[in-house]
Amino acid sequence: MRLTPISLSDLPAEMIESIISEIPRTRDLVQLACTCSFFRDLIIPRHTEYRVLRLPDTTAGQFDYLWSHLSQRPNLTRNMRKVHVSASDITDIGWGALFPKTLVEKDHQLNSLNEREEIILSALRLMFLRFLFNTLSVMPSMKRLNLVIVTPTTHRPYPDEFAVESRHTPSLRHLRLGGKYWATSPLVLLTRDWLLTLTSLRSLRLNPTLVPQCDKLSFPTLRKLRVSPCTSSPVLIEFLVRHNKIEVLDWSSTGTMTLPSGILPNLQSIRCDFEFLKAMNVADVQDGGSPLNRSIERLVLEDTYWPDLEDVPLCNSTCLDNTKLCYLALGYIKDTNSLKTLASSFPMIKELKIRGIILPFDREELYSIIQLFTHLEVFQSSVIWEGLPIEDYQEELEERVRNLASLLPNLRQLNYLGRTNKQIIIVREEPVTFRVEEMEYSMFRDL
Numbered sequence: 001m002r003l004t005p006i007s008l009s010d011l012p013a014e015m016i017e018s019i020i021s022e023i024p025r026t027r028d029l030v031q032l033a034c035t036c037s038f039f040r041d042l043i044i045p046r047h048t049e050y051r052v053l054r055l056p057d058t059t060a061g062q063f064d065y066l067w068s069h070l071s072q073r074p075n076l077t078r079n080m081r082k083v084h085v086s087a088s089d090i091t092d093i094g095w096g097a098l099f100p101k102t103l104v105e106k107d108h109q110l111n112s113l114n115e116r117e118e119i120i121l122s123a124l125r126l127m128f129l130r131f132l133f134n135t136l137s138v139m140p141s142m143k144r145l146n147l148v149i150v151t152p153t154t155h156r157p158y159p160d161e162f163a164v165e166s167r168h169t170p171s172l173r174h175l176r177l178g179g180k181y182w183a184t185s186p187l188v189l190l191t192r193d194w195l196l197t198l199t200s201l202r203s204l205r206l207n208p209t210l211v212p213q214c215d216k217l218s219f220p221t222l223r224k225l226r227v228s229p230c231t232s233s234p235v236l237i238e239f240l241v242r243h244n245k246i247e248v249l250d251w252s253s254t255g256t257m258t259l260p261s262g263i264l265p266n267l268q269s270i271r272c273d274f275e276f277l278k279a280m281n282v283a284d285v286q287d288g289g290s291p292l293n294r295s296i297e298r299l300v301l302e303d304t305y306w307p308d309l310e311d312v313p314l315c316n317s318t319c320l321d322n323t324k325l326c327y328l329a330l331g332y333i334k335d336t337n338s339l340k341t342l343a344s345s346f347p348m349i350k351e352l353k354i355r356g357i358i359l360p361f362d363r364e365e366l367y368s369i370i371q372l373f374t375h376l377e378v379f380q381s382s383v384i385w386e387g388l389p390i391e392d393y394q395e396e397l398e399e400r401v402r403n404l405a406s407l408l409p410n411l412r413q414l415n416y417l418g419r420t421n422k423q424i425i426i427v428r429e430e431p432v433t434f435r436v437e438e439m440e441y442s443m444f445r446d447l
Helices: 013-021 025-031 038-045 063-074 113-124 187-195 206-216 234-242 274-288 336-345 363-370 395-407
Strands: 054-055 083-084 144-149 172-181 203-206 224-228 248-252 269-272 298-301 326-332 350-357 378-381 413-416 419-425 433-438
Touching: 013 038, 025 038, 063 113, 083 248, 203 206, 206 234, 224 395, 326 336, 336 350, 336 363, 363 395
Parallel strands: 054 083, 144 172, 172 203, 203 224, 224 248, 248 269, 269 298, 298 326, 326 350, 350 378, 378 413
Antiparallel strands: 413 419, 419 433
């Protein structure tokens, strides 16, 4: 059988585009474009003009039209590889301005600096970038930033790029560092130096690859911290000690740890596991100290299964004031007695979320215990719908909602069956009715 040879142009369009995207040099792109009209139309100007962006200061607004264009054309913007926006004149550092001129409409003007920064960040998120710091340095009023590096960074796009810019963003309040490659040299050192300039930072989502650099970091105004999953380390504990005014903490690190006494006295909201809660209890009473009884209002415990609540430092915890806790989220608990223990230990609970109960239970007994949560407004758990018929369940569902509404006079929200994105909103009229809505929930939405 004679095989028919195929050419590069016979491949699927997505594969051809992927191949072209891997060609790094403009000179090679042009040579490929010169082979035939097919590649010319694919490469010019989509790749030849949309690979490198060099601009002077954008705060004056002369490039508003370009940033708006880039934010609205992801098919073009994703081809960008290098971006340099200089706070000084580009010609002062030996480079000429370089930006797309084809396929661009020039009739868009932005009304404010905040709007300009949002458009710039929207465009940056679409790019396959090496570094972003120089671009950030010319947006001094920016308040919130979500930076995700998804591409290995092994070299600088220009030899002295980071020497000529301050990368100072004094107004930044909220920062998230995501992606896998923050530890790639020299990016980790450049990131650390930039972080040291953030004197007004209030909330931070810290990438695990930056944890070894935490010994150099200090943010005097930091109030919210989220640590992505990693192993606990002395450096990370010392970072907590230096930021003792933290009020909201999402601690996803694992492993046993030792905390110093008096740590995080202002804590109001926390997501952690059993080990961290245990470490806080031990820390408060070590060396003869007295419990802090922190005014924690929201507590999310990540452990999947709590066997006996009496045996773990939750209901008998010395690190929090049980009368202040209003929001509690747990994994699976052992039985209805565990639920009863929660009701007696935390009398002011308004929102309770439990994945389920392990051992079989009687529904009437469950109802008698649930009504002990006299302030309960939101209840989300699979136990509500245990034994619900698979078919023709609507009548049974309505009856259960009415029963819970009668037992709990403040109840206003339930989870909808087993769906995590739906919720039941109770309407307290005569008779009691309800509606199903999309669920909006994020304890750390400001981070």
